[in-house]
Amino acid sequence: MLWITLWKLVxxxxxxxxxxxxxxxxxxxxxxxxxxxxxxxxxxxxHTMPFVDSEAxxxxxxxAINLAAAADGQRxxxxxxxxxxxxxxxxxxxxxxxxxxxxxxxxxxESELGIPSSHAVGKSHGTGDLHTYTQRINAINxxxxxxxxxxxxxxxxxxxxxxxVSRCGKTPTSLxxxxxxxxxxxxxxxxxxxxxxxxxxxxLLPWRKKLWGLSIRPERLHQIRxxxxxNSRYAALSNCxxxxxxxxxxxxxxxxxxxxxxxxxxxxxxTTILHQTGLxxxxx
Amino acid sequence: MLWITLWKLVxxxxxxxxxxxxxxxxxxxxxxxxxxxxxxxxxxxxHTMPFVDSEAxxxxxxxAINLAAAADGQRxxxxxxxxxxxxxxxxxxxxxxxxxxxxxxxxxxESELGIPSSHAVGKSHGTGDLHTYTQRINAINxxxxxxxxxxxxxxxxxxxxxxxVSRCGKTPTSLxxxxxxxxxxxxxxxxxxxxxxxxxxxxLLPWRKKLWGLSIRPERLHQIRxxxxxNSRYAALSNCxxxxxxxxxxxxxxxxxxxxxxxxxxxxxxTTILHQTGLxxxxx
Numbered sequence: 001m002l003w004i005t006l007w008k009l010v011x012x013x014x015x016x017x018x019x020x021x022x023x024x025x026x027x028x029x030x031x032x033x034x035x036x037x038x039x040x041x042x043x044x045x046x047h048t049m050p051f052v053d054s055e056a057x058x059x060x061x062x063x064a065i066n067l068a069a070a071a072d073g074q075r076x077x078x079x080x081x082x083x084x085x086x087x088x089x090x091x092x093x094x095x096x097x098x099x100x101x102x103x104x105x106x107x108x109x110e111s112e113l114g115i116p117s118s119h120a121v122g123k124s125h126g127t128g129d130l131h132t133y134t135q136r137i138n139a140i141n142x143x144x145x146x147x148x149x150x151x152x153x154x155x156x157x158x159x160x161x162x163x164x165v166s167r168c169g170k171t172p173t174s175l176x177x178x179x180x181x182x183x184x185x186x187x188x189x190x191x192x193x194x195x196x197x198x199x200x201x202x203x204l205l206p207w208r209k210k211l212w213g214l215s216i217r218p219e220r221l222h223q224i225r226x227x228x229x230x231n232s233r234y235a236a237l238s239n240c241x242x243x244x245x246x247x248x249x250x251x252x253x254x255x256x257x258x259x260x261x262x263x264x265x266x267x268x269x270x271t272t273i274l275h276q277t278g279l280x281x282x283x284x
Numbered sequence: 285m286l287w288i289t290l291w292k293l294v295x296x297x298x299x300x301x302x303x304x305x306x307x308x309x310x311x312x313x314x315x316x317x318x319x320x321x322x323x324x325x326x327x328x329x330x331h332t333m334p335f336v337d338s339e340a341x342x343x344x345x346x347x348a349i350n351l352a353a354a355a356d357g358q359r360x361x362x363x364x365x366x367x368x369x370x371x372x373x374x375x376x377x378x379x380x381x382x383x384x385x386x387x388x389x390x391x392x393x394e395s396e397l398g399i400p401s402s403h404a405v406g407k408s409h410g411t412g413d414l415h416t417y418t419q420r421i422n423a424i425n426x427x428x429x430x431x432x433x434x435x436x437x438x439x440x441x442x443x444x445x446x447x448x449v450s451r452c453g454k455t456p457t458s459l460x461x462x463x464x465x466x467x468x469x470x471x472x473x474x475x476x477x478x479x480x481x482x483x484x485x486x487x488l489l490p491w492r493k494k495l496w497g498l499s500i501r502p503e504r505l506h507q508i509r510x511x512x513x514x515n516s517r518y519a520a521l522s523n524c525x526x527x528x529x530x531x532x533x534x535x536x537x538x539x540x541x542x543x544x545x546x547x548x549x550x551x552x553x554x555t556t557i558l559h560q561t562g563l564x565x566x567x568x
C-alpha cells in the first residue's frame with residue numbers, strides 16, 4: 001500500500017489550471033484543454049472564470065489563483081483570452097504561469113494586416129446576424145423533429161441522414177452537426193427487422209444518396225447498452241455482434257459509406273463526416 | 285454606384301484564412317475565429333483543413349494555400365494546431381502568415397512543468413472514458429426527452445429547468461448545457477394560458493428551485509417568430525410584447541431569476557447560466 005501511495009505521489013503531480021476570460025471562457029478552455037492533454041502524467045484541476053471584465057473581477061481572480069498556488073504548493077497555469085490590457089496586466093500579477101492567447105497572436109496579426117484590432121470584448125461566440133441565428137436554430141429544430149426516425153415527413157429537407165443500430169451515436173452526432181455547422185441532419189435507426197430482411201427501412205429508399213452509416217465495435221455497444229438495460233437481450237454481447245455484423249453487411253450491400261464510431265468523440269465523428277461527405281457548413 | 289463600389293474596395297479587404305489541423309480542426313477554428321473577429325473591416329474567407337496528419341497531406345494543404353495566395357494577391361492567414369514537427373515545418377513553407385498554436389505554447393508549458401509533452405496527436409476532443417461518454421449521452425437524451433415540456437415525468441432528475449415563452453431560446457440552450465457540460469437540462473414553455481393566469485404550469489410547482497427563466501426583447505421575438513409563421517397572431521409584435529411583459533412579471537412574482545437572451549449566443553447563455561446558478565459541470 002505504501003509503495004502504491006508513494007508511486008502515486010511521484011507520478012501524478014497535481015496542478016490547478018484556471019481559464020480566465022472576459023466573456024464565456026469557451027475559447028480559453030478549449031485552447032487550454034488541447035495543451036494540457038499533452039501532459040498525461042499530471043493531474044490537472046480545472047476551473048473556469050468567465051466574465052472577468054473589470055479591474056475588480058480581475059483582482060478577485062488573482063486572489064483565487066494565489067490561494068490555489070498556496071494550497072497546491074505549486075504555481076497554477078492560467079490560460080486566458082483577455083482583450084483589455086488593464087485586466088490582462090492585473091491577471092499577470094498572479095503567482096502563476098499566465099499564457100494569454102490574444103497577447104500572443106494579436107500583434108503578429110495587426111502587423112500582417114496593417115490595421116489595429118478593435119480590442120472589443122465578446123466578438124467571438126456572439127449572436128451573429130438574424131439569418132445565421134435562424135439557420136442554426138432551424139437546423140437544431142429539424143434535427144430534434146427527425147431524431148430516431150420519429151418523423152419520415154420532411155426528410156427531403158435533410159442534408160444528411162445518419163443510419164445505424166440503436167446506441168451507436170446517431171443522435172449526438174446529428175445534434176452536433178446541427179448546432180455547430182447549421183446542417184439539417186436527420187437520423188434513422190436500423191432495427192432488428194430491417195437487419196433480418198437486409199432491407200433499408202422503406203422511408204429511406206428515396207434518400208439513398210443522403211444516407212451515412214455509423215457503426216461501432218460490438219464490445220463497446222455492449223458496454224453502452226448495458227448502462228441502459230443491464231443483462232437484457234438487447235445489451236447482450238452476442239446480440240450486439242449479430243446486429244453490427246448484419247448492419248455493416250447491409251450498408252456495404254447498399255453502397256452506403258459508414259464510420260466506425262468506437263474511438264471517436266462526437267466532435268471527431270461530426271467533423272469527419274463533414275470532411276468526407278463534402279457537405280458545406282452554414283456556420284463558422 | 286461607382287463611389288459605393290470604390291468605397292467597398294477600399295474598406296473591405298478580402299483575405300483567405302485556413303484552419304489546419306492534424307485532427308478535427310475545431311481548436312484551430314475557435315482560436316482563429318476569436319482572433320479574426322477583432323478585425324471588423326476585413327472580409328475573411330475561411331476554410332478548414334482537418335486531418336492533415338501526413339507529409340503528403342501537408343504538401344496538398346500548402347498547394348491549396350499558395351493557390352489562394354495567388355488568387356487573392358495577398359498571402360493568407362493560417363491558424364494551425366499541429367503536433368508533428370515535420371508536418372508543421374511543411375506548412376510553414378506556405379506563402380502565408382502561419383500562427384501555430386502548439387508551437388507558441390508547448391515550450392513554455394514544458395519548461396514550467398519540467399516534463400516533455402507527449403506529442404500525441406488527437407488528445408483533445410477524444411472520447412474520454414466510458415463514464416464521461418455515458419454522462420454526456422445521458423444528458424443529451426434527458427434533454428431531448430424533456431424538451432418543450434413534452435414529458436413532466438422525470439423532472440426530479442433535471443439539474444435545471446429553463447422556462448420562457450415560445451422561441452426565446454430554451455431548446456438550443458438546454459441542448460448546449462447537455463452537450464458541452466453534461467448537465468441534465470429540461471425546458472418547459474410558458475404558454476398564453478399560464479401567462480393570463482399568472483400561474484406557473486402545475487408540473488413545475490415541485491421544482492421551483494430548479495427553474496431558470498429566459499426572456500427576449502419583443503422586437504427580436506417578433507422577428508424570430510415571423511421567420512416561422514409570418515403574419516400570424518403568434519408572431520405579431522403586439523402579441524410578443526404582451527407575452528414577454530406577462531412572462532417577466534410572472535417570473536419576478538415567483539422569484540425566478542431570468543436572463544434576457546436577445547444579444548446572447550447559445551454559448552453565452554449557457555455559460556452565463558452555469559456561472560450564475562453555480563451548477564457544476566460534469567465535463568471538461
